[in-house]
Amino acid sequence: MTGEKDIVFVVDDDLAVRESLKFSLELEGLIVRVCATGAELLRHADLPQARCLVLDAQMPLTDTFEIIDVLTTLRAGLPVILLTSRATAALRLRATAAGVRFILEKPLLDNSLLARIQDVLSDNRQAMPLPG
Numbered sequence: 001m002t003g004e005k006d007i008v009f010v011v012d013d014d015l016a017v018r019e020s021l022k023f024s025l026e027l028e029g030l031i032v033r034v035c036a037t038g039a040e041l042l043r044h045a046d047l048p049q050a051r052c053l054v055l056d057a058q059m060p061l062t063d064t065f066e067i068i069d070v071l072t073t074l075r076a077g078l079p080v081i082l083l084t085s086r087a088t089a090a091l092r093l094r095a096t097a098a099g100v101r102f103i104l105e106k107p108l109l110d111n112s113l114l115a116r117i118q119d120v121l122s123d124n125r126q127a128m129p130l131p132g
Contacts, residue, residue, distance in 0.1 A: 011038065
């Protein structure tokens with residue numbers, strides 16, 4: 001289903017959310033790295049190989065959109081999936097302006113996150129040049 005370098009990052013301040021998403025996505029064959037903060041994400045050695053970022057919209061110590069801005073500078077084109085418990089119109093507008101690919105509302109009760117990650121990874125493969 002996925003390529004060897006399909007590294008997905010999950011950034012959420014809630015340990016239970018991080019670990020449950022990591023577990024369920026790894027069951028689907030993805031390589032998952034988890035971080036509690038934006039700073040941890042930006043220092044992570046595997047960030048250059050990331051193919052998708054799943055990011056909590058309401059992190060207490062970090063402005064989610066500052067993380068996205070920094071990532072846009074470091075890794076232009078890294079697809080972001082934003083998770084939120086309140087998808088307000090203002091949040092949707094800001095996310096769209098920041099280039100967020102998808103916004104999903106918590107709780108995630110179906111396979112919507114996996115489906116959106118698969119969409120992102122499929123789009124990435126089509127955009128990647130063929131080796132050789």
